[in-house]
Amino acid sequence: MSFEWIKIPYALLTLFIVANYGFLLTAVMAKIAARVGRRHGIPVWQNYVDLIKNYGLRSSITHGVMFYLGPVFRLTGGVGLLMFVPTIYGTEMFSNMSFAGDLILALYFVFFGSLGMALGAGESGHPHSAIGVTRGLSQVTAAELPFALAVYAVAVQYQTLSVTEIVAAQQGGILHWTLFSNPLAVAAAMLSFLGTMMRPPFDVVLAPQEIPIGPPTEYHSSYLALMQTNRAIFPIAKIVIYMNLFFGGAASWPVFFLKVFLIYLVSVIVGVVFPRFRVEQSIRWFLIWAVPLGIAAILMV
Amino acid sequence: MVSAIYILAVGLGAAFLIGLLRDEWRAGAYGVSLAALALMSLISAGWVWVLATGDGSAVDIMTAGTLPPYAINLRMGLAEAVLTLLINLTGLLSAVYLRDTLFKQGRRALATLLVFTMAACGIVLTRDLFNLFVFFELVAIATGGLVLLSRDQRALAAGFKYLVASQVITVLLLVGIIFAYHATGTLNIDGMAELSALVLQGGALAFFLMFIAIVLDLKPFPANGWALDIYESAHPAFSAMLSAASASAALFAADKLLLIGGSTWLPVATGIGLFGFVGANLFALAQTNDRRLLGYSSVAQVGLILAVLGQRDLLGDRYLFIAGGILLAHALAKAGLFWLSGLIEGRKLTAWSALQGHPILIFAFASFIALLVGLPPFPGFYAKWELVIALAGQGRLALIGLILFGALLEAGYLFRWFGQALKRERSLEPVAASSFKRAVILSAVAAGWGLGFIWGALSPNGNLLLALPLLFALAFLALEPLSVRIKNSVAIVGMVAWFLLTLPSYDPLQLIFAAVMLLGGALILLASYQTQGQRIGFYPSAMLMYAGLAMLIVAEDAFSFFAAWESLTIGSYFLILRGQRSEPHALSYMIFSLGGAFLILAGFALAAGGDPLFALAGLAEVAAPIAPWVFLLLAIGFMTKTAAVGLHIWLPGAHAEAETDVSPMVSGILLKAGLFGLFVLLMAMGSQQLYGVELTHLLLWIGALSALIGNLMAAFQEDAKRLLAYSSIGQMGYALFGLAMMNHLGWLMALMFVINHFIYKSMLFLSVGGVAKRTGTRDMYRMGGLITLMPLSFIAVLIGIIAMSGVPPLSGFGGRWIFYNAILTAEYRLPMILIFISGPIAFLYLFRLIHTIFLGQLKDEHRRVKEAPFWLVLPQMIFVAFLLVFALVPGLALRRVDAYISQFHPSGALGWEGLTITSDFGYWSPISIMIVVGVIFASLFAWLVFVNRKAQKVKQFNIVFAGERPFRPETTHFAWNFFAPYRKALGFMTEPLVERFWAAVVDLLHACAELFRRLYTGNGQTYAIQLLAFVVVVYLLRTGL
């Protein structure tokens, strides 16, 4: 097996671009949400400042090995997810490490970070961390279901599990996108997307008012910095999957920026409009509204 | 050879001689009786030897020197020889057993005993009807006398009731004989048979009267209240004789009479017999008195044999083998159990808990129960196999159903009794210490095993007692006095050696299962080094299970497969029963397993079409319309072991309550036996349709539902081992789902689950067991914060749950990847919804497992807890290594299997070039994943260590608590009712519907038993009326037919 070492700098470049885009994007999204409340909101560079500040904090504590490793798991999950999916269609340069596995790898690697984070938060011994984790896990069982069904429908539709091939099948015009060739699957997946973005109405996991603030309660300084970085990278990595599966992928960086922005915007728009669901409410919501769409999708392809 | 008539002569003579002795010479009288009985036994034994070795042939003895019908003649054939031997030996052993009582009662009792034995032999030997009547009278009178030997006050009443009943019987018999003589002009049985008595004027009625009289003497259900009172109140040694000797003799008489009746009367015998078998077993369910229970069981067994007598037309030359097998097994077991009951003071079933601490007696108890139920390697097992095969061959399916149902009931109450004896609080009453009595019991045990060997030798299917694995397991009975370390080493070496020995003969599929079961079993046995002392009973049971598994894998014909299946069931039952509070769970395990085994038996029988040597490969040739039924029966049978939903209720308790090193055996290994069976089934039969329903689709739904319910239930458990047990149900659901997909990758996934589930479930059970051992509880919310104290256990659980949840880079992901590729070619999509939802639910219980035990707040009493014992940790660490290796190079195990499966599903094989595994749809490179993840993880970790090198290590209460501080660890550890919101949302799916269903079935059976039991009022007149009513009903039914 010959490994092309040039892949490593290429992957780092992707990572660099995505991380910066992520920092800016989340700030812009915060600004958009603020504008809904007629505020100006944070400056677009605020995320960088917060990151530097967090690295700049001088003291920190640790509750134990898993606590220490939690954020590492978390960020590994985000970076790894990004690495396992080709970012830009048609370039060898930004196909990252996608030779290691296909769509299924990406789907399951999503959980890597959450699992490690949950363990780290658990070792802090803080009850709120555990409560947040139980809420998150409970919600994810229902929220992931429509997405899994949609992915299955798409894989059956294109008869492949390779992300690149799925994107390839969608080239040649906007009407070739899965969005138009299999709208049921996309609808199901987008509802699921709302559930995994940690925004209202599905943000009971963090719920700052009741369980400050869920799993990351005990995390601070450089731990928090790692998690913030993940918060910039991970949603984008996840959106890249959605983009590739349903919205025709991106053949260049500008298209990438635009599509990611628009997909992200969906969850923000929903988030600023709706109040928060309790866990059992959101589970029922997914089972009643999103799952039937997914079932219809797998039966129709 | 000594003439058989001397049996009668010696008995009668000795009885007279004793009558002449003076009352004081008790020892002399006793000696004479014993000598007489011994001599009688010797004569019978001589005949058995001569006839069995083929040196002689059956002999007719003309008493008056002339041919019948002018004189009475006796016959000594093989059957007669065996039965007289049985009767005489029972008499002899009972006499030994009764030594004290007989000394007290004196020569009259001795004489009665001798007359009883002699007369019973007479019934067997004689070929003359009137003579038969005389012997019956003698037996009846002697019985009446012997009943009074008991110290029980009720014995007197029982004896009286018995005399009333037997008078009715005698009258019927006598009238019948007179009519028959009138019709045929002969009293000789063979003579009547030749004349076809039934066609003659009045012959039918005459025969009916004689036949019904004999049948009544068999104490048929339900006209048998008088007999049960005797069983309950008479001296147990006498009950033994009544149950073993007199019933055998009467059965033989019935057999002789059926010669006259010819084939038209056979269905009547079958009907009465089966009705009795099922009915008496049902009634026995409600019994709490040990002897009465044994009485019911006797009635049931006699009914079964009567039913077999009724089927003699189709059993052909195997008739004696089958009927004899069941009869002898019954006689030995029943005599043995009655004798055993004589050692026990209390009459409640639970009083048998006095046996605890007497391993030899418990072994005897277990042997007798196995004899009765017909488990391998006892004669009843061979007999039942051939019986069921033969019945199925002739299409008598209803009979099979009733027989197996009755047998299941019987197993139910017997094993419930056994469980109570072993697990209830030990009764304080001592077990009688008489060495005579024990010797008698042990001789019955020895005879049982001996018969097992003989029947094995006679069986065309091969002798189980010569199978090496089984012998190896049984050898541990002899090794029991040694210490655990020695026995454990022997066991491990034996299992590995057997694996190496048989290695060349395995195909890849068998190899995987063999590796999991034998090598895996040996690995788990490492954990057993941590126990101390002798650990009596563990090794024979465990080895019996492993022997069954070893034989299962290599079985090529249906019989050896079934025998292996039964062996592993018994072994695992004893293993599970060892747990602290496992009595009810072991029982439900046994009942489900035996029920499943009986379904398998029925399935094989259906497929075999009458061929007892049916090969497994023959399943492929079974054609419609039976094929789908065979498929269904076998599939349900196997699914009792994989605990598919609906048949799963035994599993959580059985796995959770088992000992620390037993849980991984029964979970990691035993469940795979069911999967292996399903593999064999699906490979041979493919998919089948029944009424247009694709049966594999049904399996898909069952698998998916098991996965969902198992996972969901696991998420709501507070008990760590129960959690793991439920998760096994879910995991087996996945495997079943994969198999039922009937495509290449589905099967590969099922195999991947076999390996993965074995590794991580064994590992988790061991580490959780170790934690439970150290913390003294299995409730997770009582633990917490153990990560620093038990780091190795934590690592095992961590690796285990990452692997189990399917998160890359560990091996669970491989299973998920194959799963996704497999479903892309599946034709049927709906059940996948359930599978998709159960995947994330696994995270729920896995996180709960690791969090509530190892993370969170450490409890006060656990502050000094040590890491689990070395021998528990060692196998865990080996498993961790395996998991990592298997994660990196799954091809090691899967590549060859992949090729092997191509025989059955040629399309869809994986590509194994280089480091990447490719399917038709996607690709996966385990090593690349591991490297990428590893590099990212390591760099980020290094970065964190660099920027955060001065982190202050804090303790458990240094958490932000809204300006407050935590109160106590117990109130700070969030663990109990962990997924409360989830329960709110989906808790309705965890309603124990299945449990309620089975509880309702059991309640219904018990209520029936309780209701109809009232027939037995204890009133002699009622009993007499019941007798007559029985006669009338049988007559009406018969003539109506």
Place this chain on the structure above:
Amino acid sequence: MKDDFPTPPVRDELKKRVVETPDGQTIEIDPLRDYYCQSAPTVMPAAYSKIVEGLFNWARAESLWILGFGTGCGAIEMRPLMTPRFDAYRYGIQWRPTPRQSNLFVISGYLSVKTLKRVIRSYEQMPNPKYVVGLGSCTINGGMYFDSYNTITRLDQYLPVDVYIAGCMPRPEALLAGFEELKRIIRAGKAEGANQYAEQFDWYKANQKRVIHDWDMPDYNW
């Protein structure tokens, strides 16, 4: 005040106790020692490089994360800061629900002795560097509660205070002005309250224990 008053009894849950382990030994649990880290705070040096420390100080100033803990009536004046009218987020100010992630503690108004205990805990749990803003007259000199038996009169006796914002109550605009002043101090590298607290730890502790009689926690809450 006379010192011959009895000290209040130790709380039950903090008393030493004897428990039996699962394997039958009896062990003694000393909750304060076993549950809490006993280390004292240390002075945390600034970054080795002046440029880096300058960058850090700028970032700290532009990213003020306030602990969401309203200690007194002044908390009501902080709420408008989140609203469109004042929108403090523009200035890099936001509220965090946990002290671990906050670096600014606004003591909003009067501080009773009982609350002081919670404030100390929360303050000590914040990572270094951390800043304290005293809001309202009460924190400066007791304000209208100057003669109360349970309200402290000078916050700086107990915690190092970086900025006081006078008024009863100060308006949100005053708060914003105060925060701008704090930013200036931070950027100048003069907001070393946490290190001051560590340096004069004994003095602060003595002051705190003088008013808090039932001291039911370790000396430093990590």
Place this chain on the structure above:
Amino acid sequence: MRDLYDRLKTAFPLGELTEQRPDLAFVTVAKEQLRSLLLHLRDQEGFTHLVLLTAVDWLEEGNFQLTYLMNNRLACRDLGVRVMLPRDPASMDSIHDLWPTAATYQRELREMFGIDFPGSPRVDEDFILEGWIRTPPYRRDFDTLKFSDEVFAPRPGRASSDPTEFMKQQLYPDKT
């Protein structure tokens, strides 16, 4: 109110009736009669609700005055029952068995005034103050300013003014 007072007067030795409003009045009763009076009011007169229980420190007379304020929901009337206690030792029978809520008031009085209610649940535990070890702070002989000055280290230079004078001076400096 007056008719109620007259009715009560026949059974209990009551002090004067103080009518504050048509629906609010106060009577004084001896310590020993209190319990039977409360019981009577609760069970016979419909004063089912204990609104509050509070104390006044009559330092000069050496008494504590306890006020049990009762409410008759149906008649919309309140009646305050006053009991005078000697300040030293201040002890009163507990009525937590009549109204469970009384236990909470009694804990408060115990902590703030040092009035003991033997037998009242948790009466000796901390209520609001944590670890208070000095004179109960609501007793008038406890000088809070002195205490504050001694314990809380007042900021030097702080001055107090009379609000009226101070505001006059601020607003109309020419008029002083």
